[in-house]
Amino acid sequence: MQHYLAQLLADLRAAHHNQPPPVDYRLLHSEYSHLPDEIAYVAEWENAPEQSFEELFGIPASAFPPEEKLTGEQMAQLVEAILELWRAWRMGTYLPEGAPPRLCYRVLTDFWRNEKIDYSSTGSSTLYLCNNDIPTCLWGEQFCECRDLVDDWDMDDFAGPSDEDSGLPF
Ligand SMILES: [Zn+2]
Secondary structure, eight states, X not given: OHHHHHHHHHHHHHGGGOOOOOOXXXXXXXXXXXXXXXXXXXXXXXXXXXXXXXXXXXXXXXXXXXXXXXXXXXXXXXXHHHHHHHHHTTEEOOOOTTOOHHHHHXXXXXXXXXXXXXXXXXXXXXXXXXXXXXXXXXXXXXXXSHHHHHHHSOGGGGSOOOSXXXXXXX
16 A cells, blocks of 8 residues: 555646646637737636546546545545645645544545536635535534534524514504
8 A cells, every 4th residue: 555655646746737738718719819818817717617626637536545445644645645736736725623634535535536626727716625514514513614604694684574674564
C-alpha cells in the first residue's frame, strides 16, 4: 500500500499543473464575438461545461483506496493532497473543525465520485461539502454544518401573517 500511496500522491501533485487551457468562446459563439478581451472570461463562465472530478483531474475516484485499507495518517495525507490540488485549481473549501481524517477522507472521496463542477480558467470557486440535508449528510450529526444554517433561520419570518393583523374577519 505504501508504494501505491506514494504513486497516488505523486499523481495528485502532477495534476496541479493539468488545468484545461482557457476556451475563447468568442470564436465558438457569434453572440460573444464583440466581447472585449478584458471581459472575455464572462463568456467562459457562462459556457463552462459541467464535468466530473474524474474527467477534470484525470484521476478516477476508484484510485482512492477504501478506508479500511488505510491508516489514519495515510488518510490525512490524502486529504491534504486533495485540498492542495483543489487550491492549485483555485477551488477552495473548508472542513468542519475537529473532523477526524477518516471522515474527511470519506466526504472528499465521495464528493470526487459524485459531484460535478463547471470549471473555468479564471476566478475561484468554493466547494460546499455539506449536502443541505441533515439526515443524509455524510458529515453526520456531529460535524454537519447544515444544522447551523437551519438554526440561523429565524422561523418567525416564515410563519406568515399572524391572526391579529391578517385583516380577515374570522
Ligand atoms: Zn451537512
